[in-house]
Amino acid sequence: MNKLVVGLLVVVMLLLGAVMYLLGNRHGAIESNARDTPTAVASEGGEVRPAEADVKPQATDLRQAVRVGIDGPHADACRGVGSVANLPANDTLSVREGPNAKARRIDSLKDDAPVYICDQSADGKWIGIVYQANGYLPTDDKCRAEENVGSVRPYEGPCLTGWVSAKYVVPRGQDSDEPYVPEPAASSRYIFDAEGFGSSEVVAANYLYLKGDRRAKEEGGTVVDRGKRTCNSTGQGGEKAWVCRTTYTYEK
Structure with missing residues (x-):
């Protein structure tokens, strides 16, 4: 009977030791995480700002290409x-x-x-x-x-x-005592080449402008210049006897 009691006491002590070991490791991990986590820092004006580690990504977000x-x-x-x-x-x-x-x-x-x-x-x-x-x-x-x-x-x-x-x-050339006053930025402008076919030069030109105006509208732009049109005979019969080309400019 004494041997059985002694054995049970040994098992209980081993279990208690294991529990204490696990609790000690968990407490140490919590303290380690607390040390590694950035904390808020009070600014001179009394406002709370993130720690330096949190400020760096904000600076990156302000980057803008020229x-x-x-x-x-x-x-x-x-x-x-x-x-x-x-x-x-x-x-x-x-x-x-x-x-x-x-x-x-x-x-x-x-x-x-x-x-x-x-x-x-x-x-x-x-x-x-x-x-x-x-x-x-x-x-x-x-x-x-x-x-x-x-x-x-x-x-x-x-x-x-x-x-x-x-x-x-x-x-350059302006009095250095006067700060630079930028002019209003121009609207973004885009260009594309357009062409139209037809049985005559007039038909081909009309088809050219129809296609060009439609494309500029589909891309959300307003036509500002249809460019200088050039038309040539294709040497082919039927509806493709003439071809007209130009460069469109539109802004949005």
Whole structure:
């Protein structure tokens, strides 16, 4: 009988030891998770802001590509050349990933640094620029800022891009004491080639414009230029004796 009692006591003690071991591991895991989880930090103004680990993804969300072609398909990719101006003494101009003071700073420019003025924010307070790291602009349009791009699109050239405060940029040839006031952005313009066939030049031209107008409307645009029409005889009989072609331009 004594041996049986002793055996039961040993089993009970082993079970209690196992339970205590499991509880100790669970408590340690909870403390470890609490240490790894970012906590809120009180700002100077009394507001609660996320810890630094939570702030970084927000900065990434503010990134915005600099666009070219905002003045339409017949204008240069960028609006012109400007210079950094009106900076406080010994200060530099921050270049950011997006048109927002909270966007990540990616570079800085000195006073008088030349830049291509290419894009602007909706409120006109930020300018999207194209520039070179050496502080100069190429004389051979290496940055591809003066070519026609056909429609509004993100800049894809070899030079650097970013966003700067509009009050520290002035167009070349303008008094540096006057901050840059952007012109209203042009509507986005698009082009496409259209053609029409017919038994005569008149029929082919009418069919051409019918197709072109319909396509522009289907794409949600308003025709601004039907282009210069060219018509030629196809040398074939029947309804395809003539073909007319043109380049449509529409905006939306």
